[in-house]
Amino acid sequence: MTDVLAVAGLTVRLTAHPERSSILDDVGFSVAEGEVLGIVGESGSGKSMLALSVMGLLPPALTLRAGRISVLGDELAGRPREAWRVHRGRDMAMIFQEPMTSLNPVMRIGTQITEVLRWRGGLGRTEARQRALELLEQVEIPSPRRRLDAYPHELSGGMRQRVMIAIALAASPKLLIADEPSTALDVTVQAQILDLLRSLQRRSGLTMILITHDLGVIAEIADRVMVLYAGRVAETAPVRTIFDAPAHPYTRLLLESIPDIAARRERLATIPGAVPDVFSMPPGCRFAPRCPYRQAPCEQAPPALRPLATDHHAACLLAFGELAMPA
Ligand SMILES: Nc1ncnc2c1ncn2[C@@H]1O[C@H](COP(=O)(O)OP(=O)(O)OP(=O)(O)O)[C@@H](O)[C@H]1O
Ligand SMILES: [Mg+2]
Structure with a gap:
């Protein structure tokens, strides 16, 4: 192995x-x-x-x-x-102990995920947004489409942790x-x-x-x-x-x-x-x-x-x- x-x-x-x-x-x-x-x-x-x-x-x-x-x-x-x-x-990607300190407070959740996808995965805007939605579904965030446009402070601690996981998984x-x-x-x-x-x-x-x-x-x-x-x-x-x-x-x-x-x-x-x-x-x-x-x-x-x-x-x-x- x-x-x-x-x-x-x-x-x-x-x-x-x-x-x-x-x-x-x-x-x-x-x-x-x-x-x-x-x-x-x-x-x-x-x-x-x-x-x-x-x-x-x-x-x-x-x-x-x-x-x-x-x-x-x-x-x-x-x-x-x-x-x-x-x-x-x-x-390799890491999920940090303090999700609030690793999310950008002034950037929408969707943008934070699509940035990784566009930078790492070379995806275009539309594809990246579609993939971000899939990632939020994968981490079992309810109403994922709506969350894409939310800011970190609008989410609970558990949701933010899930977003962190989605970001970590974004580039597979x-x-x-x-x-x-x-x-x-x-x-x-x-x-x-x-x-x-x-x-x-x-x-x-x-x-x-x-x-x-x-x-x-x-x-x-x-x-x-x-x-x-x-x-x-x-x-x-x-x-x-x-x-x-x-x-x-x-x-x-x-x-x-x-x-x-x-x-x-x-x-x-x-x-x-x-x-x-x-x-x-x-x-x-x-x-x-x-x-x-x-x-x-x-x-x-x-x-x-x-x-x-x-x-x-x-x-x-x-x-x-x-x-x-x-x-
Ligand atoms: N910037 C720093 N300056 C001084 N000491 C530090 C610094 N960062 C970490 N340490 C010390 O390093 C040691 C290990 O810290 P670390 O955060 O890795 O512990 P941990 O096992 O993750 O603890 P926890 O379970 O509380 O998260 C601790 O004694 C901590 O005080
Ligand atoms: Mg620690």
Whole structure:
């Protein structure tokens, strides 16, 4: 199977503090054609910055310091912005976490979609408008013809998110990166957006990266999962393995924090403590300060991400039996 995306050794730091800061550290993964990779991790773990790195859209405050990013075999890291631009839209597109900030507030929805179609797809005005209408239908926007002439503020948050998806799909990209629908959306709307993404993916065999806090969402959509913690990969595995045999304590704790509606649990289990600050990453395992199983070696050097089985990797000494599980 060909990799649509291959990332290795990706390291991102604050531009102003390259020595003292760490946003992403030695992140590597690949996404095969037609595959859905779920990326999970708590707020601040670097999920959005990873997606922006791949798209070549890191804000100026952040800098890609090392690593390889290969899109359809084309090596992009270290190349000028123009090299990325060739791939953006056509080969890869991203749905941003904040739809309102990525839609142009003074431009009608239809115009925003047809711009992409005319620029990327080389369509004429009439064809582009027809295709824009089809795209709005595809993302299940009610009264799509009327919405073409609406401005973003006239739509609900969920509708705007759907418009963002339509724009992302306009140039028929191979890879779609969906940063989870804003948590500002209510849970029902979020679920509808995820259903939409899932059905679009199944219909077209789209290659997708889905970013979320929520392993419950991952279970529904992803083939493979990458767990990110404080800018490092904690674990990667097929989705079944993540649920049936998680190796990293962080993954296990994330699993315990999945809302269990059937059991009507009143409170979610949350992991005590917080993701470390980008200026004060622990020298060893970055999860060690919060890990219930931590032992002295965990705090000395960062554990390498190593294979436990085919396609299952973890960065934890305990996972490899190198530390005895405490009683
Ligand atoms: N411009 C910036 N200046 C300083 N720090 C930044 C900047 N942008 C991001 N960061 C830091 O980078 C880290 C990773 O941020 P990122 O937005 O990727 O997290 P995330 O996993 O997407 O979180 P969330 O789930 O809340 O969206 C965070 O600690 C964040 O504070
Ligand atoms: Mg984010």
